Amino acid sequence: KQEVTQIPAALSVPEGENLVLNCSFTDSAIYNLQWFRQDPGKGLTSLLLIQSSQREQTSGRLNASLDKSSGRSTLYIAASQPGDSATYLCAGPIENTGTASKLTFGTGTRLQVTL
Amino acid sequence: KAGVTQTPRYLIKTRGQQVTLSCSPISGHRSVSWYQQTPGQGLQFLFEYFSETQRNKGNFPGRFSGRQFSNSRSEMNVSTLELGDSALYLCASSLARGGNYGYTFGSGTRLTVV
Numbered sequence: 017k018q019e020v021t022q023i024p025a026a027l028s029v030p031e032g033e034n035l036v037l038n039c040s041f042t043d044s045a046i047y048n049l050q051w052f053r054q055d056p057g058k059g060l061t062s063l064l065l066i067q068s069s070q071r072e073q074t075s076g077r078l079n080a081s082l083d084k085s086s087g088r089s090t091l092y093i094a095a096s097q098p099g100d101s102a103t104y105l106c107a108g109p110i111e112n113t114g115t116a117s118k119l120t121f122g123t124g125t126r127l128q129v130t131l
Numbered sequence: 132k133a134g135v136t137q138t139p140r141y142l143i144k145t146r147g148q149q150v151t152l153s154c155s156p157i158s159g160h161r162s163v164s165w166y167q168q169t170p171g172q173g174l175q176f177l178f179e180y181f182s183e184t185q186r187n188k189g190n191f192p193g194r195f196s197g198r199q200f201s202n203s204r205s206e207m208n209v210s211t212l213e214l215g216d217s218a219l220y221l222c223a224s225s226l227a228r229g230g231n232y233g234y235t236f237g238s239g240t241r242l243t244v245v
Contacts (some may be wrong), residue, residue, distance in 0.1 A: 044201055050233050058238060059137075059221055065233035105174070118164065119223070119234060121174040 018043040020122035022106060028128040033096050037087040037125045041107035049108040049126065050090050050119070064091070078118050096129045103127070133158065135224050135237035143243045149210040152240045156203050156224030163205040164234065165197060168219040177220075180205050181228050212244045 019042045039049070048067045052060040064073045064080040066089070072081040079092040089106055103126045105119055107119040136155040144150050156163050165177040176189040180199035199245040203224075209216055219239045226232040 021226070048233075052236070057241070059135075060223075060236040062233060062235060067231070070135075107174075116181060118176040118189070119166075119174075120176075123173060 018046070018120040020108070020120050022104075022122035022125050025123065026126040028126075028130060030095060030130050031098060031126055033094055033129075034092070034094050035127070037091040037093070037104050037106075037127070039091070039122050041089075041108065041120075041122075043085050044083060044087050046087075048106040049080075049106060051078075051080050051089075051091050051103050052105045052107065053102040054105060054124075055102050063104075078097060081116075093127075096127075098129050098131060101128050102117060135222055135235050136238035137220075137222050137239060137240050140238065141241045141243075143245060144212050146212055146214060148212050149208060149216055150212060150242060151208045152220055152222075154205045154207075154222030154224075154237060156205070156222075157235055160224035160226050160235075161203050162225040162228050163199055163203060164222045164223045164225070165205070165207050166223065166240075167191075168221060174221070177207065178189075179228075186209055186228065209242075209245075214244050217242060217244045 021037045021040050050065045051063040054060050066073050067084040077094040082089045103124045105124045108119040138153045147199040162181045166205050167173050168174045178197050179187040183199045194210045199205045219241050221239045222237045223234040
């Protein structure tokens with residue numbers, strides 16, 4: 017059974033700092049990996065999708081990497097801003113066998129960026 | 132282009148009642164999945180629909196059911212509501228099965244059972 021763990025569970029940083037969020041998964045047969053952010057009481061906003069054949073993706077100040085062999089993904093946020101404060105979730109479907117196309121979510125990292 | 136639309140945004144129901152939630156996926160997306168989010172259990176997969184057929188189901192009791200229409204819109208129904216069903220219900224759409232194209236989530240329906 018796929019388990020996804022995110023470290024740290026919570027993080028508080030001053031504005032302007034660069035930071036790294038970690039995501040590890042037990043089943044290396046993960047098909048791809050998606051990072052989301054969730055603001056309190058809201059839905060999920062997709063940040064980056066790393067396809068199985070890719071090792072990283074970049075969007076603005078965000079960079080995500082995927083190492084299937086080690087079962088890890090990282091989300092790098094450069095020059096953090098108060099607006100980045102949210103819970104960050106990683107999720108991925110296990111290898112697409114035709115019957116298992118569902119997302120298994122990590123436990124989330126709650127990020128607070130202070131002025 | 133319009134995102135994933137979930138209605139209603141908020142619901143308050145009494146134990147024992149039933150409820151129906153609606154999800155309209157992004158135009159052209161044929162896969163719709165449902166998730167339940169609670170503080171204690173996090174995000175848990177309920178079921179996935181593709182081409183009007185349930186393709187995958189999570190570990191939830193039979194009180195939870197759903198369906199998908201020919202226009203890909205989906206509904207989920209919870210019968211005989213229990214207090215523990217209070218949660219944020221999220222719908223996700225994808226272009227096709229398997230997650231190749233990633234998932235786009237709606238804003239969710241907040242269900243409170245009293």
